[in-house]
Amino acid sequence: TVTNGTVANCDVGIKLGSKGRGSHEVSDVSISSSTVGMVVPSDNSWVHRNTIVASEGGIQIGGNGALIGSNTVSVAEGHGIELLEDAEAINILRNNVEYGPNHQCVFVPEGLSDITERRNMCNMHE
Secondary structure, three states: OEEOOEEEOOOEEEEOOOOOOOOOEEEOOEEEEEEEEEEEOOOOOEEEOOEEEEEEEEEEEOOEOOEEEOOEEEEOOOEEEEEOOOOEOEEEEOOEEEEOOOOOOEEOOOOOOOEEEEOOEEEEOO
């Protein structure tokens, strides 16, 4: 669990777990001036109420059963929220996302299913 913290000037602001191992919670964290905000590839993770300012990627999530909610993400050149190829049963709810040109607010690789997206505010940088 990572909560109530600040991370700045990193390649990856927060990286937790590995494919299919454990569950993690990241909440109320501010990440700034990082290449990628956070990478959480483990099952049943909960990523909520974070603020991320990154250059190439906001939140990268994998595993089974994650909830990504109420985050504010701003990415200069990349996807706001990116699902990894092993992601399934992911809920993406009430996030405010600004993302780079030629990228997506929420990137879902081809072939993934059981992904729920609701009430996300998405804006592309010009």
